[in-house]
Amino acid sequence: MxxxxxxxxxxxxxxxxxxxxxxxxxxxxxxYVVSPVxxxxxxxxxxxxxxxxxxxxxxxxxxxxxxxxxxxxxxxxVDLSAMNAILEHADGDLIARVQxxxxxxxxxxxxxxxxxxxxxxxxxxxxxxxxxxxxxxSGPSRFLYGGVRDLLIGITIVRADGVVAHAGGRVVKxxxxxxxxxxxxxxxxxxxxxxEAIFRLHPIPEASAYVxxxxxxxxxxxxxxxxxxxxxxxxxxxxxxxxxxxxxVTLCILIEGFGPGVSARASxxxxxxxxxxxxxxxxxxxxxxxxxxxxSLRITAQPSGVPAVLQSVARxxxxxxxxxxxxxxxxxxxxxxxxxxxxxxxxxxxxDAVRETCTAEGGSAVVVKAxxxxxxxxxxxxxxxxxxxMRRVKTSFDPENRLSPGRFVGGI
Amino acid sequence: MDSQVIDRLRDQLGSEAxxxxxxxxxxxxxDGLSQFRSIPAVVVLADSxxxxxxxxxxxxxxxxxxxxxxxxxxxxxxxxxNADGVxxxxxxxxxxxxxxxxxxxxxxxxxxxxxxxxxxxAPGGYYYAPDPSSQQICSIGGNVAENSGGAHCLKYxxxxxxxxxxxxxxxxxxxxxxxxxxxxxxxxYDLMGVFVGSEGTLGITTxxxxxxxxxxxxxxxxxxxxxxxxxxxxxxxxxxxxxxVPAAIEMMDSLAIExxxxxxxxxxxxxxxxxxxxEIDGPAEEVEHLSPVIEGLCRDRGxxxxxxxxxxxxxxxxxxxxxxxxxxxxxxxxxxxVQDGVIPRTALPEVLRAxxxxxxxxxxxxxxxxxxxxxxxxxxxxxxxxxxxAGVRAEEVSxxxxxxxxxxxxxxxxxxxxxxxxxxxxxxxxxxxxxxTMQLVRDxxxxxxxxxxxxxxPTPRLCGERPGRRQGVHPLQETGIAEIF
Numbered sequence: 001m002x003x004x005x006x007x008x009x010x011x012x013x014x015x016x017x018x019x020x021x022x023x024x025x026x027x028x029x030x031x032y033v034v035s036p037v038x039x040x041x042x043x044x045x046x047x048x049x050x051x052x053x054x055x056x057x058x059x060x061x062x063x064x065x066x067x068x069x070x071x072x073x074x075x076x077x078v079d080l081s082a083m084n085a086i087l088e089h090a091d092g093d094l095i096a097r098v099q100x101x102x103x104x105x106x107x108x109x110x111x112x113x114x115x116x117x118x119x120x121x122x123x124x125x126x127x128x129x130x131x132x133x134x135x136x137x138s139g140p141s142r143f144l145y146g147g148v149r150d151l152l153i154g155i156t157i158v159r160a161d162g163v164v165a166h167a168g169g170r171v172v173k174x175x176x177x178x179x180x181x182x183x184x185x186x187x188x189x190x191x192x193x194x195x196e197a198i199f200r201l202h203p204i205p206e207a208s209a210y211v212x213x214x215x216x217x218x219x220x221x222x223x224x225x226x227x228x229x230x231x232x233x234x235x236x237x238x239x240x241x242x243x244x245x246x247x248x249v250t251l252c253i254l255i256e257g258f259g260p261g262v263s264a265r266a267s268x269x270x271x272x273x274x275x276x277x278x279x280x281x282x283x284x285x286x287x288x289x290x291x292x293x294x295x296s297l298r299i300t301a302q303p304s305g306v307p308a309v310l311q312s313v314a315r316x317x318x319x320x321x322x323x324x325x326x327x328x329x330x331x332x333x334x335x336x337x338x339x340x341x342x343x344x345x346x347x348x349x350x351x352d353a354v355r356e357t358c359t360a361e362g363g364s365a366v367v368v369k370a371x372x373x374x375x376x377x378x379x380x381x382x383x384x385x386x387x388x389x390m391r392r393v394k395t396s397f398d399p400e401n402r403l404s405p406g407r408f409v410g411g412i
Numbered sequence: 413m414d415s416q417v418i419d420r421l422r423d424q425l426g427s428e429a430x431x432x433x434x435x436x437x438x439x440x441x442x443d444g445l446s447q448f449r450s451i452p453a454v455v456v457l458a459d460s461x462x463x464x465x466x467x468x469x470x471x472x473x474x475x476x477x478x479x480x481x482x483x484x485x486x487x488x489x490x491x492x493x494n495a496d497g498v499x500x501x502x503x504x505x506x507x508x509x510x511x512x513x514x515x516x517x518x519x520x521x522x523x524x525x526x527x528x529x530x531x532x533x534a535p536g537g538y539y540y541a542p543d544p545s546s547q548q549i550c551s552i553g554g555n556v557a558e559n560s561g562g563a564h565c566l567k568y569x570x571x572x573x574x575x576x577x578x579x580x581x582x583x584x585x586x587x588x589x590x591x592x593x594x595x596x597x598x599x600x601y602d603l604m605g606v607f608v609g610s611e612g613t614l615g616i617t618t619x620x621x622x623x624x625x626x627x628x629x630x631x632x633x634x635x636x637x638x639x640x641x642x643x644x645x646x647x648x649x650x651x652x653x654x655x656x657v658p659a660a661i662e663m664m665d666s667l668a669i670e671x672x673x674x675x676x677x678x679x680x681x682x683x684x685x686x687x688x689x690x691e692i693d694g695p696a697e698e699v700e701h702l703s704p705v706i707e708g709l710c711r712d713r714g715x716x717x718x719x720x721x722x723x724x725x726x727x728x729x730x731x732x733x734x735x736x737x738x739x740x741x742x743x744x745x746x747x748x749x750v751q752d753g754v755i756p757r758t759a760l761p762e763v764l765r766a767x768x769x770x771x772x773x774x775x776x777x778x779x780x781x782x783x784x785x786x787x788x789x790x791x792x793x794x795x796x797x798x799x800x801x802a803g804v805r806a807e808e809v810s811x812x813x814x815x816x817x818x819x820x821x822x823x824x825x826x827x828x829x830x831x832x833x834x835x836x837x838x839x840x841x842x843x844x845x846x847x848x849t850m851q852l853v854r855d856x857x858x859x860x861x862x863x864x865x866x867x868x869x870p871t872p873r874l875c876g877e878r879p880g881r882r883q884g885v886h887p888l889q890e891t892g893i894a895e896i897f
Contacts, residue, residue, distance in 0.1 A: 092649060092758035093787075115655055136597065147596070149605055150573050157849070165849035166842065171754045173786040174823035175559045175609050176830055176841055177868065178850040179572065182605025186597075203655030226514065230537075232629040234695050261698035302594035304514040333595050363595035384600045385589045389582065392856040393601055409600040 003052040004032065007076070010044035011036045015082070023077050025057045026070025026407075027372050033077045039156055039164055039195040042078065046193065047162030049076055055402050056160075058189040060101055060128035064135050067368045068188050069380050072406035078193060080130055086110050087196070094201045095153065095170055100130025100194050116201045119145035121288040133194055136186025139288040140237030140254060143331040145202060149185040154198030157184060157191075160398040164195075172200045183393070189404040190412055191397045205256035208236075209266040212252040212284060213277040218314070221249040222307030225330045227272055228253055229303065233265045238331030240306070241286045245314040245324050252284055291325035293338025295347050295370035299326075299354060303333045305361025312357035313337050319353065320346040333363060344373045351378045359383075381409040413453035413496060417474045421456060421498070424466040431455035440499050443484040443491040444546070448832050452479070452493030459504045461579065461587060461618035467500055468616065469585030477865045480616040482523060482551030486558060487750065488831025490611045490867055497865075500616065502553050508532050509619070517576065517594045519621045522553025526560075529622065538624040541568040544827070545735060553617045559609030561827035563660045563734075564691075566785035568625070570827070572608040577621035580607060583614070583858035593621055606853055611829050612864035614857040628693035631659075632703045633727040636688045636710040637681025637717040641665050641780070644686040645760045647713035648784045651690065651706060652757070658706070661785035662689040665764075667744075668737050668779040668792070675740030678733030681717040688715075688784065689734055691727075737781045738792065745777070745794035747803070749810045753817035754826040757787040766816055767791060776802075776809045788826035789817070815840055830868045838870050 001009070007016045011034055019030035032054075036042045049056050054075035059065055061081065084101035091114040098107060104122045107129060111117050120132060121139025131137075133155075138147035145151065154168035157180070167180035184194055215221045221240060228238055228251075237254040251273070255265045270277045290296055301309050310326060317324035322342045328335025339350055347370065355365035359382075367380045384390065387410040394401070394412045406412075421430045431437055432454055441449045458464045464480075471478045477497035484491055493499040505521035508528065512518065513536045518529050526547040529540040543562035544550055550560070556578065561570045568574075577593035591604035598604075607614050638644040644663055651658065664672065666685050672678050680687050688710065692702050707718050721727040741748050755763050764780065771778045779792040791813055795806035814824045814837050824830070824837045838847065847869060854861070854869075865871075 090756060090758065092652065093756040094652065095756075136602075142596075146569065146573055149602060150569065159849065163845050163849070165846045167846065167850070169823050169841070170821045171756055171787055171823050171826075173561060173565065173570070173754050173783070173788045173826040175561075175570075175827060176823050176825050176834075177838065177846070178606055178853050179559075179609055180606070180850065180853070182572070182602045183853065185602060185605070187601055191601075203657065206655065229516065230513075230626070232626065232695055234626075234698075257695075257698050258701050260701050261695060264697035265695050298597070300592065300595045300597050302515045302517070304512075305595075334597050361595070362593050364592070364597075364599050366599050381599045385598075386600065386603055389588055389603060389857070390601045393603070393853065396852040396856040 003048070003054060006048035006051060007032060007034055007045060010048045011041040015041070019077060025074050025077065026066050028070050028074045030057070030074040030077045032075065033079055035079045035082045037082050039158065042158045042193055042195050043162045043164050045078060046158050046160065049402065050161050053400065053402070055405050057404050058130070058134070058193050060131040061103065061126045063124045063126045064131055064137070067135060068407045069375060070372065070407070071404055080128070083195065089114065091116055095172070095198055096201055097170065097196060097198045098129050099196060100128060100133070102129045103127070104129060104132060111201060112204065115204045117204050118199050119151060119202045120148055123288055123290060129197055130194055133185055133197060134187065134189050140239050140329055142334065143238055143329055144236045149182045151200050152181040152185055152197060153200050155181050155184055155194055156196035158193045158195055160192060160400065160403050168198065170198050188408045190394060190408045191403065207259045207262040208254060208256045208281065209262050210252055210254055210280050210283055211266050211269040211273065211277055212250060212280070213273045214248045214250050216248055218249060218307040218310035221251055221310065224251055224273060225306065226304070228269070229331060231268070231272060233269050235331065238329060239287065240330045241284070241327045242310065243291070243325045245317040249310065250284070251330070252287065286327060290336050291327045291338040293325060294341040295374055296336055296338040296368050297351065297354065297365050298368050299335050299337055299358050299365045300363035301333045301358050301361035302363065303331065305363065306330045306333055306335070308361055309335065309357055312354055316350045316353035320350040322346055322350055324350070344377060347374045348378045355382055384409045414474065417470065417476050418454055420470045420474065421454065421467060424470055425456060425463050429457045429459070429463065431457070440481060440484070440493055440501070443481070443486045443489060445487050445489040445831065445833055448489040448492045450493050450495045452499035453496055455499045455501060457501050457504055461581065464500060464581045464616050464618055465585045465587055467498065468581050468583065471498055471862055472584045475860060475862065477862050479864050480553070480612050482554030483525070483549050485546040485550040486554060486829060486831060488825065488829040488833040490558060490829050490831035492832045494865065503551065505618070512594065513538060513624070515594045516624045517621055518624055519619060520552055522551060522556070522617045522620060524552050526550050526552060526555055533624045534627070537627050539627045540574070540622055541625050542571045542574055552620050556608050556617045556620055557610070557612045558829045563662060563783060566661060566783065567657050567659045572605060574623045575604065575608055575620060576623060578604050578607060578617055579619035580615045580617050583860070583863040587618070611831060611868050613854060613868055615863055630696040630699040631691065631693040631727065632699050633689065633691045633721040633730050634706060635680065635719040635730045636690065636715040637684035638686045638688065638715055641686040641764050642761050643714040644688045645784070647688060647710045647715065649758065650709040650713055654705065654709060656702060656706065658690050658785060659693045660689065660691040661783070662734050663687070663782055663784040664734060664737060665780040667777065668781045669733070671740040671744045671779060672733040672737050674743045676732055676736045678729070678736070680733055689730055734781070741779055741792045741794060745796070747795050747797045749793040749806055751789065751791045751793065751810055751813055752825045752828040753789050753814050753822060755787045755789065755817050755820050755822040757785070759820045760784065760787065763789070763816060763820065767813060770809050770812055774805050774809050776806050778809065786826070787822065811837070832867055835868065835870045
């Protein structure tokens with residue numbers, strides 16, 4: 001049987017097609033696209049892929065499909081957008097079970113009537129649940145509620161050999177067996193295909209307030225952030241935004257809770273930040289989004305290192321002749337910076353300079369999105385301390401290296 | 413044990429760090445779950461990451477199994493030694509390296525006691541959130557291995573949500589940093605996330621970086637008396653449905669209350685069929701607003717008495733009955749089994765009825781104490797081991813409760829871990845494929861199966877392990893050093 005026939009056998013002729021140029025992943029042309037409808041079909045597809053030695057890349061809404069390195073090979077795109085059912089919402093237990101193709105926004109809309117939500121921000125519009133798991137992408141609320149890794153409590157996965165396995169469960173408190181939910185979060189489709197996810201939910205707060213202030217420079221911003229973190233206001237998020245490399249820094253803090261508490265805490269914040277601070281029920285337009293630009297980096301640092309990172313981004317962008325914007329969580333030390341289009345060498349120099357500062361501040365810099373020319377010359381993921389152990393995990397799960405080959409750290 | 417192994421260990425670590433005397437080794441024959449006992453072939457006292465690495469390298473070289481042990485307070489036999497192996501004792505590694513309030517992090521040795529982290533952070537107004545009830549004595553390294561919880565994990569999460577960096581020694585003796593240290597989202601696989609809660613099967617922790625939280629501005633603890641567990645359970649549902657996430661919601665049934673009264677005279681509402689302890693914390697304005705709301709919800713659901721503790725002393729009084737519950741059942745029963753099953757919280761009434769039926773049919777009494785907010789049950793299965801067959805019947809009831817938890821979509825363990833104790837129940841919760849997939853992780857870290865073998869995953873009974881008489885009260889509890897949740 002040919003590969004095509006095996007795939008048709010696995011998930012039905014109507015769910016198999018030849019790839020077009022629009023299906024290329026990171027510029028690498030694919031051969032087939034399949035759109036399985038359930039876990040069994042994914043399992044059959046993976047068994048067929050194993051039989052024919054096909055390299056597989058998983059795709060949801062493709063909003064972050066070009067993040068990381070381009071894969072070295074793509075024979076088969078497994079498109080999960082047909083697996084978009086919300087399978088269960090147990091509101092009394094504050095959990096929900098979903099298929100990976102569900103859009104995050106759709107998911108939130110479905111949870112809202114019960115006044116519940118998944119406490120993950122839609123950082124990239126149109127993201128699916130599977131996509132946020134694969135990239136481990138989290139936004140402002142990470143500060144209080146934790147990231148995807150902290151909210152994902154159960155998964156069903158299909159391995160490279162087609163075997164279906166589960167880990168975790170539908171209860172939040174559970175220490176039985178290894179926590180594979182965390183292993184799969186942020187693994188960029190290199191260890192298997194997540195076909196079902198169970199999340200812990202949170203109540204939608206009765207009230208919320210955004211308290212913002214524009215601050216002249218990074219040192220002032222750092223000092224104010226430190227004061228907020230050390231205060232008793234219990235922020236949901238502590239975000240900063242700087243759209244010009246050496247311009248003012250906007251600090252915005254989200255407070256959530258019950259009505260009277262929120263207004264009192266917002267007033268306390270204003271007292272702390274100064275008379276220029278203002279309170280709004282509306283989020284700023286930039287809130288929880290990636291800064292626009294031709295290339296974007298996820299940069300992390302210990303929280304006290306955020307001013308140094310701001311400074312470094314500003315200095316590097318001037319030195320390299322680029323315009324850079326920076327935005328993200330000063331509370332957690334997870335931020336994004338994007339630079340304008342520029343010469344490849346200039347962008348590469350920018351990456352190196354910013355990475356050096358992030359590393360010195362105990363963090364890292366990862367090039368998530370960039371033109372192919374840039375990705376081909378920079379180290380996209382940076383230095384990975386535990387890389388040999390990670391390679392062993394990869395080899396154990398996918399010995400033939402057929403899942404998103406080359407996309408992840410250290411060439412995994 | 414091959415004398416060569418002992419010679420190599422002495423050569424690598426110095427004679428004073430290697431214990432071979434049988435009486436001394438016997439001190440380590442069990443952890444907090446005393447019915448599993450096994451004397452390790454040799455004990456190594458580690459005092460640095462380098463010495464752990466050297467000991468593990470000897471084990472790897474000679475293909476000898478090893479088990480790491482912290483304070484030995486675990487309740488699932490996770491630190492049960494291997495009779496043919498090396499026990500690596502971590503409790504000498506007790507340095508707090510760094511309390512960094514500007515980053516809200518502490519970096520500590522694995523032998524540091526849980527509560528010590530909070531003690532060090534407290535002057536600056538911070539604390540370490542995970543609070544297993546053995547926190548006066550359990551070690552951070554053990555907490556990492558077990559992914560320890562506590563009464564307040566309903567709101568604040570477990571150890572895994574509070575660890576940001578680990579330094580480990582892999583089963584081949586290499587030092588590796590996992591996680592981001594003081595930063596988050598280190599690129600690559602989240603091996604730190606898998607390592608936390610792996611019960612010592614993936615290597616040994618030698619340094620831990622944890623988040624510190626700002627100590628809450630206000631705390632209110634409420635004690636509510638209900639006529640039945642059904643009514644108390646309905647109150648819990650009302651609180652959750654109102655969008656409130658308390659720091660803790662604990663429940664005790666009448667038998668557990670009776671035991672606590674007998675032991676510590678906690679003065680819980682007379683005639684209560686169940687009590688709820690609800691604790692809320694946070695900014696003063698929020699707590700002030702929520703306190704009467706919760707009281708109202710409880711009264712609506714039939715609470716006939718509500719006590720609100722505002723001071724630390726009043727709060728301690730309320731918690732005393734709850735915290736003494738496990739030890740207290742020793743007063744009303746010579747022997748007992750503590751279970752740790754989890755159910756979806758809404759299944760509580762159904763589960764309690766089923767437990768009652770099991771108890772009636774078997775003649776085995778069951779006292780119920782649980783973290784009601786997250787559905788983590790701690791049924792105490794009471795029996796007298798001197799009566800023939802009672803132990804077996806109690807074991808059966810205990811197993812049936814766990815199977816019930818799994819059938820309702822829950823877990824066999826919420827915080828105590830699988831260890832040696834629950835390996836036989838893993839297959840009720842996971843398929844062979846699930847377990848095989850977890851084994852892929854094991855293969856990557858520990859292909860020769862030397863790091864704490866025989867734990868977590870179903871295997872035949874450990875070599876040299878002998879089943880002992882279950883003891884009603886653990887020695888640590890008896891001496892008042894630790895309470896068991």
